[in-house]
Amino acid sequence: MAFSKGPQAARITSTDVARAAGVSRATVSFVLNGTSTARISEETRSRVLAAADELGYVPHAAARSLRAGRSDLILLPAAVSATGRLFSDWVDDMETALGERGYTVVLHGNRSPDPVTAARAWAQLRPAAVLAMAPNSLTAEAVQVLAQAGTTAVLTIAPEPMPGVFTLLGDQSDIGRVAAEHLVSRGRRRIGVLMPTERGLSAFAEPRLAGIQRVATVHGATVTPLPMPYGGEAASALAVLCRELGLDAVFGYNDEYAALLSAALNDHGVDVPGQIAVVGADDLLLAQIVRPQLTSVRYRLPAADLIADTVDSLINRGTAEPLPSVWFEPVPRQSS
Amino acid sequence: MAFSKGPQAARITSTDVARAAGVSRATVSFVLNGTSTARISEETRSRVLAAADELGYVPHAAARSLRAGRSDLILLPAAVSATGRLFSDWVDDMETALGERGYTVVLHGNRSPDPVTAARAWAQLRPAAVLAMAPNSLTAEAVQVLAQAGTTAVLTIAPEPMPGVFTLLGDQSDIGRVAAEHLVSRGRRRIGVLMPTERGLSAFAEPRLAGIQRVATVHGATVTPLPMPYGGEAASALAVLCRELGLDAVFGYNDEYAALLSAALNDHGVDVPGQIAVVGADDLLLAQIVRPQLTSVRYRLPAADLIADTVDSLINRGTAEPLPSVWFEPVPRQSS
DNA sequence: CTGAAAGCGCTAACAC
């Protein structure tokens, strides 16, 4: 496709609007922001609005927040690809809820090697709030970086409260714990744990593994970590390995990986759950689609509206009421 | 969890760095941006760098781009939840590829009723580029809004070139066409078309339906649109309806919806593909996991690196070489 | 009720 740039369109600023409406820039600002300290006549008001509309004026967010000293940007660090449907639906709801409260939500795919580097990248944008939902995405130093950039509304999920951060109490290792307790109660003792090799997922996978190991130790079960990239051949190879190792159960990291492995086991003539039980996590619809239907671990976050109110309060008052913990429960189905 | 705001951290600006290093703000700027017009002594350079590091200085992106008249922000309007794995992997690759080229990629979940409103929301951020990959997310007027905001690097996918926009040639209706041709060649004549009711998806679903209708008309097949929300009960109800309507094939919108329906058909004793053939789209791994394995339509986008180069060229030179079209092909499996 | 004026933090001519 041939493509060449059209003529550069004129850049419209509030000065242009002011000139067109025959008022000062200050008046334009008052009208457009509905500032109540200044009373603007209805006639002036509509003239300004008409001029802005006519010229196709769009305010410059950067200039606005630079001057105002606050921004309406909320940063949600998350790699889309590392996002199951459960979380992405929640993100969607958060965007809606925060949008209704006047914020601009933006997802920032996080390619940083460590929390401080990541925090620096976020801090450049001077967001009003950062919602760091991935485990271990924050350290004290990272929080400090954000604070120095003026972002004091920081929210995260962690096993215990982090200083200076609004912490949603929740522990990924509980997912492992719940899954392991379920498997052990079903008599399984040789548990494999699928570890996805995709970047960004080990932060979730490691604690899940740890949770399983804790339960296993108590009940004298063995735990074997099984690295696996998301793909059919890898799953097939791993299915063979599972049989060779004589495992009687696999925790599949989440439903997607678990379903992949379960199908591969099936292809290799391994009966699920007869020979090997498989448990996933996230309780995606996928778990109900596949056969055998997949046992899963569901987690629930507080409702988006509740969290949005919290974030809003954090931004405006610097403090917020505690929220209920993140909460995990097993959903037994055919695969275990 | 109780939470209260800690002490407000001091805001560090380049002035602070300059003072700490005993130089002017200009010198700080030169050092930090590696501006080559000014020669800075190695000694000054390292003193500035040390001071910046010491103070934990993070540049203010808004101030920077306000002054420089250009931003390194690239906006990718996309609702995470409306994103299949195929697309989200591509997004991930784009973030990496553009990140390597010095850009900050940000996803903007698009809750706007129309393209112009959406464009206005994007334009507020004055991005260097907008990658509007969802069909029909752009109109001439929306492009105009972006151009007035200084965003001339706009990329989209559309059936034919849009003026002022770098258009990746590709037509969602081809997905429907490919699917319908496949079904017709297998002797199917009573085709149902699953239409997801989730917001944001009709832009994809409508053209796919249109593509199917075109093929059906030619071959004397009937087409029945079947609205369905993403969920187990809805799928179940629809399975019953499919049987009642005497359909012999269903195009499932994409693999996720198709798999859901296929499982529901199975639950209701309908043989797939014996009685009803099911075809998905996107060729997700899911299609290989489910039984019967799902026939799908795969599409391929040009490689992320290629598109990143195009975007870079669009930003810096205002023009770019044509790219290969988006490309669709059927992937026959057991379900049809 | 409206306008003049002072910056927010930063960059890039242009001086020295």
Add this chain to the structure above:
DNA sequence: GTGTTAGCGCTTTCAG
């Protein structure tokens, strides 16, 4: 080589 200076587009006192 390094510093001075003039803004980028906007908000917000403070006068009138």
